[in-house]
Amino acid sequence: MPGQTTDQPPAPRSRTRRIGLAAGFGLAAAASLIAFPAEIPWMAAAWIACHTLAATRQRPAWLPLFACLALLLAKRPPWFPGMLLLIIALGSVGSFRLVRRPRTARRKPAAGRIALALLWLAWLAAALDWRAAVHVSRQAAISGNRPIVCLGDSLTASGYPHELGRIICLPVVHRGVDGITTGDALAMLPGILELRPQAIVVELGGHDYLRGHGEKACRRNLERIIESCRAAGAQLVLIEIPRGIASDPFRGLERRLARRFDLELVSDASLRGCVLLSPYAPPGMWLPASWHLSDDGLHPNDRGNALLARKVRDALVRVFGRPLGRGPISRVQGSHSNAPGLGPNARP
Numbered sequence: 553m554p555g556q557t558t559d560q561p562p563a564p565r566s567r568t569r570r571i572g573l574a575a576g577f578g579l580a581a582a583a584s585l586i587a588f589p590a591e592i593p594w595m596a597a598a599w600i601a602c603h604t605l606a607a608t609r610q611r612p613a614w615l616p617l618f619a620c621l622a623l624l625l626a627k628r629p630p631w632f633p634g635m636l637l638l639i640i641a642l643g644s645v646g647s648f649r650l651v652r653r654p655r656t657a658r659r660k661p662a663a664g665r666i667a668l669a670l671l672w673l674a675w676l677a678a679a680l681d682w683r684a685a686v687h688v689s690r691q692a693a694i695s696g697n698r699p700i701v702c703l704g705d706s707l708t709a710s711g712y713p714h715e716l717g718r719i720i721c722l723p724v725v726h727r728g729v730d731g732i733t734t735g736d737a738l739a740m741l742p743g744i745l746e747l748r749p750q751a752i753v754v755e756l757g758g759h760d761y762l763r764g765h766g767e768k769a770c771r772r773n774l775e776r777i778i779e780s781c782r783a784a785g786a787q788l789v790l791i792e793i794p795r796g797i798a799s800d801p802f803r804g805l806e807r808r809l810a811r812r813f814d815l816e817l818v819s820d821a822s823l824r825g826c827v828l829l830s831p832y833a834p835p836g837m838w839l840p841a842s843w844h845l846s847d848d849g850l851h852p853n854d855r856g857n858a859l860l861a862r863k864v865r866d867a868l869v870r871v872f873g874r875p876l877g878r879g880p881i882s883r884v885q886g887s888h889s890n891a892p893g894l895g896p897n898a899r900p
Contacts, residue, residue, distance in 0.1 A: 577619070584623045585798040589807065590819040592629055593679035596620050596638060600675055607649065607664060617646035617671075630804035632811065634681025641674035686810045686817035691873035692787050695750050699723040700868065703737055703744065704755030704791070706730040707823065710851045715861035720868065720876040725749070733759045734773035741777060745784045751871060752781050753818075753864055755791035757805065767802045771809070778813050788813070789867045792820035794827075816867045818860075826856045 580598075587595040599620035606613035621642040629635060645667045652664075700722050702713035708728030717724035725747060727740065734756045744752070754777060760770040781788055792806040810817040825845055829836040832849035845856035852860055869876055 577615075581619060581623065584620075585626065587627075588819065588821045588824055589629060589792065589800070589804060590821050592624070592627065593675070593682050596624065596642075596678070597675060599623075600671060603645075603649075603671075604668060607668060612649070614646045614649035617642045617649065621646065626799055628800050628803050630685075630808045630811075632678075632681050632685055634678035638674045638678035641671050645671045686807055686819070688816040688871055689814055692750075692871055694722075694872045694874065696722065698748050698750035699725045701725045701727055701744055701747065701749040701752045701786075702755075702864075703727045703740070703752055704729075705732050705759055706851055707758070707791075708753075708755045710857060711854075712852065712857040712860040712864065715857045716864055719861060720865055722750075722876060728755075731759055732756070733763065733765065734770050734777065735760075735765075738773050738776055741780055745780065745786070748784075749781075749786045751787040751789060751868060753789045753791065753867075754778075755793070757793045757802070758795070761793075761795045761802065767805060770802065771805055774805070774809055778809065778815070782813075787871050788815045789818065789864065789871060790815055791818045791823070791864070794820040794824050816871050818863050818867050822856075822860050822863050823852075825859070826850070826852045829856075 584595045584599070599616045602616040603613045606616065621639060624635075624639060624642075631639075648667055700716070700720070702708050702716065702724065705728065708726075709730050710728070713724050713726040713728065725744075727744060729736070729740075732740075737754075737756050754774070756777075757770050757774065760766075760773075778788055790806045790810055793802075795802055806817060806820075809815065827833055827846065827849060829839065829844055830846035830849040831837055831841070831844060836844055836846075845852055845859060847853045865876060
């Protein structure tokens with residue numbers, strides 16, 4: 553009858569489109585949750601780009617911003633000033649888009665453009681701050697007769713120091729011990745400092761997390777290690793430890809320490825890559841063994857150790873500001889141990 557309305561089911565094409573959009577949104581959110589810490593700014597950039605596209609087409613554009621905000625809060629990254637600025641911008645512009653009506657948006661496009669520009673400027677500040685936080689700002693002098701000490705747990709004991717000794721022109725001392733915590737390493741430190749190292753590569757904290765020692769205790773021990781090494785004239789390089797998949801229970805501990813003490817950081821992307829390129833996780837489980845960086849799904853194999861050694865070498869180059877190619881004095885001292893810890897009088 554005239555004037556009478558009937559409920560019509562949505563067209564099949566519209567329903568399919570909605571299902572596709574929902575599936576794409578879910579996949580994007582899942583991929584964002586497992587993004588490595590080093591990739592967090594680019595993850596945020598992808599969501600802001602989705603917002604920009606929607607806003608340009610005069611579509612509802614608030615959802616990508618609130619999704620990005622929720623993902624950042626869930627991942628628990630360290631709250632550097634740039635990251636805090638980005639979080640504020642995401643919430644503010646997202647709220648602006650949510651309450652703004654389409655007619656108003658068409659009449660006052662300048663306001664939308666200004667909001668978009670401010671959002672991208674906040675992202676740029678966050679990205680630059682995120683990168684600066686993990687790179688040393690000053691270079692150190694180098695001495696050919698003082699060793700590089702690699703201190704860590706089983707990830708170090710797997711053998712990357714031997715690979716490092718083959719590709720740099722400095723002596724390398726291997727102090728990787730299976731299963732040690734930051735407390736065990738602190739007890740080893742006096743013996744290590746007697747070697748007069750010019751740099752110490754620290755890969756610690758994974759077993760603190762596994763044994764439930766907590767972030768505060770781990771942070772205090774790492775701070776004491778850093779301060780003791782600095783007092784002895786040794787430079788520090790931190791290796792970031794992956795804890796958790798989607799969320800970091802220690803809130804980016806190594807990144808926070810790198811920023812506070814102005815240290816060079818080796819991103820955990822290499823260690824996470826050893827897990828992903830192993831027989832026990834995709835995509836490694838679908839790839840031939842010649843691609844694998846780990847044989848047990850956690851510790852690096854020879855290929856993984858070679859990759860980690862290159863990453864540590866690159867970090868040392870940034871610390872000392874000069875190439876460290878292989879030379880006649882290159883050698884590796886010491887070997888890994890299966891003991892729970894070493895005494896303070898440990899020797900190479």
